[in-house]
Amino acid sequence: MIEEVRSQLAELTERLRQLRLSDAPGQALVRIEQPLPMINLFNWLADQTLPGKSYWQDRESDYKVAGLGKVWRFRVKEQSEVNTCFQKVDAMLDKATRCLGYLSFSDSQKMIWPEFGYGEFFFPVIEVVQTRKGCSLACHLLGHDERSWSTSIEKVLDYLARANWTLAGTDSHCLLGTPEFTPDNEHWASLIGKALEGVESGALKKVVLSREARMNLLEGQLDPWSLLYHWQLANPRSYVFAFESDQGSLFFGCSPERLFRRVDHVVQTEALAGTTRRGSDRDEDFKLELRLLNDSKNVHENRLVLEDIRTRLESICSDLEFDRSHSVVKLKTIQHLRQLIRGVLKEGVSDSQLLSLLHPTPAVGGEPRAVARHFIEEHEVYNRGLYAGTCGVLGKKCSEFTVSIRSALLEEKQFTVFSGAGIVNGSDARDEWQELHNKIGTVLSLLDHQASVKDVSNPIIGSSHDLSHQAS
Incomplete structure (x- = not known):
């Protein structure tokens, strides 16, 4: 060859x-x-x-x-x-x-x-x-x-x-330090309290708060391309992306969430919100799925996203339809509620109009959008950057964008993964903290292929092995 x-x-x-x-x-x-x-x-x-x-x-x-x-x-x-x-x-x-x-x-x-x-x-x-x-x-x-x-x-x-065309691949190994969370558990509980105050006052219906888990690279070199390859194998039917900065940092990930896909004048998008973990066996997994489908808190969270997107698309679509009921998307460590939305765009609607209407969706920001975004900008204690942003391709016939979740940032001496949770009426800080763990469980478990994580005695997230077992 x-x-x-x-x-x-x-x-x-x-x-x-x-x-x-x-x-x-x-x-x-x-x-x-x-x-x-x-x-x-x-x-x-x-x-x-x-x-x-x-x-x-x-x-x-x-x-x-x-x-x-x-x-x-x-x-x-x-x-x-x-x-x-x-x-x-x-x-x-x-x-x-x-x-x-x-x-x-x-x-x-x-x-x-x-x-x-x-x-x-x-x-x-x-x-x-x-x-x-x-x-x-x-x-x-x-x-x-x-x-x-x-x-x-x-x-x-x-x-x-x-360009190198040997196609040999690499065999790298590295040692990563214990993950450091920003915000930490205590600050997270305080943020949840402030968000729930906003919900109770009526200023917010939902706000998505997030966290970074940062690990220092102590020895060796982490191969992001091998990690990304195994990531997409673990979560098929996901978007896969990577972008390198001029300074050499790499933002990459494997996202299940579509922002929009436009083919000619037909647009497809979705409301992806509401989460639970996967079960340790088929029976438990099915029970968790049924619980998710009937859980009022998660269904409410998904409905908020659906209604926001539907309302925004009505102004630019001549025809619009969406699923009558939720379906469940199953990934390696978690499962989500999803409702699909399809529409026919009015003549002259551009990709930039679509993007400005949909990004960032309430699935990663909140509702009302402007209020939730302001809350995030004021209260989150780290910079999201490209996390929960959007990426994709522009074309004449077809344009497609994903929401940049399930993502990571590799810098020279640090590796950081990101996760978020939608806070609505009824949210519990401890449950949402565990959801953050579940959402990074896949990528941390995959690090076992090429990395060791120091301090495996840490009961919260001692190693990728510990976390993947919690999320199973």
Whole structure:
């Protein structure tokens, strides 16, 4: 297979060298593709030393893309710039091209991670794309003037020459310190109390509070691509994503939640809210499912999300329908209530309108949206950054975004995982604290493949092993 890959690389390289002799085509973006045999995209990304790694995979695994570098980017500084960004992207798209990107939960400066900013949309220098039709290697060139044309061709040639195609993967091991929670258990109880005061006063119907679990990297190196590969195997039918900052930090995850999927004028979204753990056997799991379906607190939480999304979509849809009853989504360690929503968009409705109406949903923010978001910005004691934000792809025919939950941040010497819980009337601080554990149970259990967690005697979260047993 390696020989076939090298043959296709040589052909693409020769095509680009021939393009050096041609004039700029006068269009903003030119995409060139070359067929490739199917390869493991996670192994390919793990092998690369080039900057700007990115990955996206939709929930049905119909479209997977692994990218290197950024030939064009738009850094979104605040929410008001999203429409301008999307207009610029749309002017560069053709039927075969899609643009990758992400946005943070909030554009409040105190909530943003400086390395990533509020958001960014970009076209990779080179990317490997896999669909149901096969695999291809693609590159993006800027063709609006001679200088950009020549410079982008040279950049692609450099990336193709420096990319690693051994596809050997890596075998890494690391030692992680004991997780440090922000907020800690005591502060969490205080936050829940303040949130419930808001609910009781009528100012809030729901607010989603969250927590980070930060672990220092004591020895070795954590391989995020191996972790992400096993993460998506553990939770199939989830979105898979990864975005690397210019400084080398990587935000990545495996999310079950769709923000929206638009195919032509048809939009699909969902209310995903209400959670319980998985059972230790089939009988217990079924009992927990029935309890979730009939639990007034969880059903109420889901209904709040559903009604908010339905109300917002009514203004831009000519036809709108949603499930008559809840279904249950089962992941490795938890299960969620879900209701699907489908609509036909009115003529002229844009992806930026859809995103501005839906993001952030009450599933990660709360209701009323503005009040809940202000509460989070005022009272959470760490910066969410990209956690509970959104990421995905923009295209002419199809655009799709997920809610960036079940996610992690890998920095040079730290690994952090995030989780949140919806607080409504009847919420209990201890139960919600355990829900936070359950939601990070999968990723911590997967760390056993390549990491040891120090201080296994800790009764709360001594190791990934302890936590996965609690969540089972």
